[in-house]
Amino acid sequence: MIRAGCLDRVRTVADLARDQGVSLSKYTKDKPHLKLGFPEPISSAGSRIRLYDADQVAAYLAGLPVPGLPAAGDDQDLLDRREAAALIGVTVASWDVYRNRPPLAEHRTVAGGVEHWPRAVILAFHANAGRKKGGRPKGSGDMVPRDQLHDRVRPFLDADPAVGSAHIADALGVDRDVAQRALIHLRARRIADLLDHDPDLTPEQAADALGYPPIARRAALAQAAVELRARTATAYLTGITAALHTAGLTATDQPPAVEQKDAALRAAIPLEHPTARALVWEEQTGWRTATRRRHPYTDPTTHPLLTGNTHPTSAELLAAIRS
Structure with missing residues (x-):
């Protein structure tokens, strides 16, 4: 009190x-x-x-x-x-x-x-209490657009680090699984932020400092590990994109968005190239070209890998593209 x-x-x-x-x-x-x-x-x-x-x-x-x-x-x-x-x-x-x-x-x-x-x-x-009825009428379907969901869930997590998906689902009128995924991602980002700020912390200590209950930690800690890898990947892709832009192989100088597919990460950079429309990076395999920009993540076996490692330097990648 x-x-x-x-x-x-x-x-x-x-x-x-x-x-x-x-x-x-x-x-x-x-x-x-x-x-x-x-x-x-x-x-x-x-x-x-x-x-x-x-x-x-x-x-x-x-x-x-x-x-x-x-x-x-x-x-x-x-x-x-x-x-x-x-x-x-x-x-x-x-x-x-x-x-x-x-x-x-x-x-x-x-x-x-x-x-x-x-x-x-x-x-x-x-x-x-009891003098008048209250509460929120039940809605059908998700009442919050997906691109606004994290912004709407964030204040609940600010107010109560242990807030559950059932409460979020009821308050916002969304499916409980949708609320749960939003909570996992927001908790994971906050764990990653704290670890970036204080590298001496363990992930478990970060979760404890943020007040996350044991029942919510496993999924949040697993996602936080993915989040930290994504941040490292973004830094790497920033350098690669800059080199491709300087070489005239892409019109953008902004790094691509890193996507999560299951537990692995991937990204695609649009190319200005006569035979390749995009350059795809996948965390577990490395770089390959793609013939489509809109849906670049095709079967990896249809496009051979450009290099023998997952994180070549920009010079190595440029040489592979031009060869």
Whole structure:
């Protein structure tokens, strides 16, 4: 619970590491916040993201008596989902349904990546429950265009790293499998971003720091590995595309989009060439030409590989194309 007037004092484990001048990987490895005497989290018991009071932590680090928190019970206390559910005597699953209804949605505050609501708003909502019907009417088919899906799902993941696909599907009116795929890809990108920022972290530590529940980690970690390979591939393809553009073999100087086919990666660069319309790179086999730009990924056996390795230099690839 965040006591009334203390919102600006909320700190996450990542904040504690930064404030103490150490990397998140070292902090999560040493775990100074779990040592005897360290101030207790202000987040509810069982929360995946631990939140702390900055004034209490500062006093502890300075060797001073740790001050108490303001008394609970103020109307402006901010409660997380577990505390809100307990306050009105419902399950957390029920609260997850209520949380997007007015006025709860309008008064939601995100602190440290965790949703909170004012005590007074929770009690007022509970007092009015049953006086009128609410909820979202069921839709047919996906109500969100695929190209907008990640943008629509992202705020849910910002608010609750443990959000499930069932909640996303109900809130956005999409198929549950569609919601699940979006969550996997968004979690994977955030794991990859954190690993890029702090290479000392393991993927599991990154997932833990982001608050992802064990049930969601396996798929997200597997996809994060693909995401990191795709970023490396994009850097490689950027150099190849630049060389092809300079040589007049392609009209574009922008690297191609890296696609995922099952667990492997591939990309295609349009060519300005009398016999080849595209240049195809596949992670597991390397480079070959294609006779079509629109659908370049034909049977690999119909077009021989240009080089004997998957990542030739631009000079080696240019020589192979011209030969």
